[in-house]
Amino acid sequence: MSQSESETSPQVVQALEASGCRLFRNNIGCAKFGQFWVHYGVGGKGGADHIGYLPVRITQEMVGHYVAVFVAPEVKRPKGARYTTEQVIFRDNVLAAGGIAGFCHSWEQGRSLVMDWFARFKAKPSKKIERRIKKA
Numbered sequence: 689m690s691q692s693e694s695e696t697s698p699q700v701v702q703a704l705e706a707s708g709c710r711l712f713r714n715n716i717g718c719a720k721f722g723q724f725w726v727h728y729g730v731g732g733k734g735g736a737d738h739i740g741y742l743p744v745r746i747t748q749e750m751v752g753h754y755v756a757v758f759v760a761p762e763v764k765r766p767k768g769a770r771y772t773t774e775q776v777i778f779r780d781n782v783l784a785a786g787g788i789a790g791f792c793h794s795w796e797q798g799r800s801l802v803m804d805w806f807a808r809f810k811a812k813p814s815k816k817i818e819r820r821i822k823k824a
Contacts, residue, residue, distance in 0.1 A: 691767075703795040712740050731760070
């Protein structure tokens with residue numbers, strides 16, 4: 689039997705937190721308070737399941753100081769998961785702005801989000817990433 693998203697989620701969070709990330713559950717929705725509807729959650733429709741940050745030490749002029757890199761993993765069950773257009777757009781926007789985001793189906797993929805982000809700095813940016821940065 690395939691693992692559900694609710695069973696996969698703690699594994700992905702554990703992997704990202706083991707990598708140094710601080711994550712928060714990002715519930716998205718709308719509720720009625722009296723006569724007013726209130727929308728809640730970061731990113732609106734398509735926002736990631738969890739949001740947070742990764743403290744990263746910067747080099748050169750800012751040596752010794754930390755900045756918080758935005759982290760937004762979207763947890764999906766290992767098999768049969770579907771992504772909405774809004775989720776893909778949210779992920780792409782976070783990546784284009786230099787953050788860490790992606791779809792995670794397992795602990796290993798959660799861990800890879802951080803490792804892949806750091807690996808970006810060892811290689812010359814691809815043309816695709818450069819185009820994303822110019823659009824952001």
